[in-house]
Amino acid sequence: MISFDNVSKRYPGGHDGISNITLEIDPGEMVFLTGHSGAGKSTMLRLIALLERSTGGQLRVGGRNLTRLKRSQIPFHRREVGMIFQDHRLLSDRTVFDNVAMPLIVAGLGHNEVSRRVRAALDKVGLLKRERAYPITLSGGEQQRVGIARAVVSRPPVVLADEPTGNLDSELSQEIMTLFESFNQVGVTLLIATHDLGLVRRLGRRTLLLSNGKLIQDNRAVYADA
Amino acid sequence: MRESSPRKSSARVSSRRQINLKIWLTRHLQVALSSLGRVVRAPFSSLMTICVIGIALALPAGLHLMLDNVQVLSGSWDGAASISIYMEERVSDEQTAELAKRLQLESGISGASVVTRQQALREFRELSGFSEVLSTLEENPLPAVIVVKPDDALSDPQQAQALADKLTAMEGVDFAQLDLQWVTRFHAITEIADRFVWVVASLLGLAVILIIVNTIRLEIQNRHAEIEISKLIGATDSFIRRPFLYSGAWYGLFGGLISWLLVTLSLRLLDAPVARLAGLYQSDFILSGMDFSTFSLLIGCGSLLGLAGSWIAVGRHLHSIEPS
Numbered sequence: 317m318i319s320f321d322n323v324s325k326r327y328p329g330g331h332d333g334i335s336n337i338t339l340e341i342d343p344g345e346m347v348f349l350t351g352h353s354g355a356g357k358s359t360m361l362r363l364i365a366l367l368e369r370s371t372g373g374q375l376r377v378g379g380r381n382l383t384r385l386k387r388s389q390i391p392f393h394r395r396e397v398g399m400i401f402q403d404h405r406l407l408s409d410r411t412v413f414d415n416v417a418m419p420l421i422v423a424g425l426g427h428n429e430v431s432r433r434v435r436a437a438l439d440k441v442g443l444l445k446r447e448r449a450y451p452i453t454l455s456g457g458e459q460q461r462v463g464i465a466r467a468v469v470s471r472p473p474v475v476l477a478d479e480p481t482g483n484l485d486s487e488l489s490q491e492i493m494t495l496f497e498s499f500n501q502v503g504v505t506l507l508i509a510t511h512d513l514g515l516v517r518r519l520g521r522r523t524l525l526l527s528n529g530k531l532i533q534d535n536r537a538v539y540a541d542a
Numbered sequence: 543m544r545e546s547s548p549r550k551s552s553a554r555v556s557s558r559r560q561i562n563l564k565i566w567l568t569r570h571l572q573v574a575l576s577s578l579g580r581v582v583r584a585p586f587s588s589l590m591t592i593c594v595i596g597i598a599l600a601l602p603a604g605l606h607l608m609l610d611n612v613q614v615l616s617g618s619w620d621g622a623a624s625i626s627i628y629m630e631e632r633v634s635d636e637q638t639a640e641l642a643k644r645l646q647l648e649s650g651i652s653g654a655s656v657v658t659r660q661q662a663l664r665e666f667r668e669l670s671g672f673s674e675v676l677s678t679l680e681e682n683p684l685p686a687v688i689v690v691k692p693d694d695a696l697s698d699p700q701q702a703q704a705l706a707d708k709l710t711a712m713e714g715v716d717f718a719q720l721d722l723q724w725v726t727r728f729h730a731i732t733e734i735a736d737r738f739v740w741v742v743a744s745l746l747g748l749a750v751i752l753i754i755v756n757t758i759r760l761e762i763q764n765r766h767a768e769i770e771i772s773k774l775i776g777a778t779d780s781f782i783r784r785p786f787l788y789s790g791a792w793y794g795l796f797g798g799l800i801s802w803l804l805v806t807l808s809l810r811l812l813d814a815p816v817a818r819l820a821g822l823y824q825s826d827f828i829l830s831g832m833d834f835s836t837f838s839l840l841i842g843c844g845s846l847l848g849l850a851g852s853w854i855a856v857g858r859h860l861h862s863i864e865p866s
Contacts, residue, residue, distance in 0.1 A: 395776035418775055422772060427568070
């Protein structure tokens, strides 16, 4: 689903975001990405969502070669990659419903289809009753769940999460992870950057360890429950 | 069965196309209305922009209207232009009358009247006050004159001049003179004024574009977060551009309406003094207001300028916002 072939990202000024990373993530995998801050976790996610372009190697997502993708094609690629951020990135002047509806409106869906799918996504994250609320009135955990609903509402095959539990206590973090596992069960490929190692260990999934922009460990997890 | 299936599928495709078109139109309508809502929801700052645009548009529109009115006036003077044909002395009154009759039938001439040498002398005597000097003359020094009225179709002074030249070349004619030479000059002046209005209109049109560029630029800055997130979730450039283009068009359209209001009010203020002046000249001339086509032109120009301005602003500033 996601394949890095010797991918590097060098920033102007000579700093390496990541260097010579080669790895393969299969469809339907749920993978954690760990490492110290500045190790290149975010850079990897940003390259997959084409927020940045790689400076070397070949990067493919869902059969699409991102290195050759034209600028005008980027929006259509992003529609197939849901992104979740530590700071949620919600629009404060729009209701929960309107925030979640954005990807569908951008994709040009009809009104009825939009409401149906938004309600389904909000129901999934347990916020159906708060659809008329504004993000500012929600708790941090709730805001993060709105962000997750927005990322999955258009049913993208790939979902990326950058420190999704960074600001949450362990109980809320566990809730979010349970949510991710339920998406994974319906076939969504997930790549989650986090440095909550306790959580990662508990879930027993494949874990990539980055250090100074290099992939230094790729633990193909033994599925605890398999 | 075999025949019906492709037909069915093509019907399905066309109905899907119809649905897509419907969604597309609905979206445009929604974006247009939400842009309108944004303009209305910030009434003070919007009104400032709209009024500035209105004033900028009102000036050329008002000048254009004035010029139109002046041209209507000059049109009525054109009708008074006539050609005097001075006959050679050897031509008799009968021959002159004959020529006048023939001229009446010519195309481009609506009437020809004869002033015989006797009549001319009488008139001159009465009007000039030289009657005693004239009576000492043995011979009448004045030529016979045919006054020719050109057709209404011949309102162009150049054509009238050509007619005069043609008449000069006729047998028995000394020379033909186009009266009211100032009509030609007046036309030249209105042509300059016309050009001037265009120059003013272009400059102020440019000003309108700059105003809109600035307004939309501010709007883009205010909606920075929204643009960034839209790009993040896969909005195309045209999707992001659309609301700003509509905003620009709305500003231009409302600016056009304001300018129409300003021009109409100004005309109202001028109505009474103009009527008084016209009365002094025994004319029933009244200022004509803006007709519907000029009105639509004004509104259309406003909207187009708005669209152009927002297009420039969006083109310059949208690419600089990238999600991080």
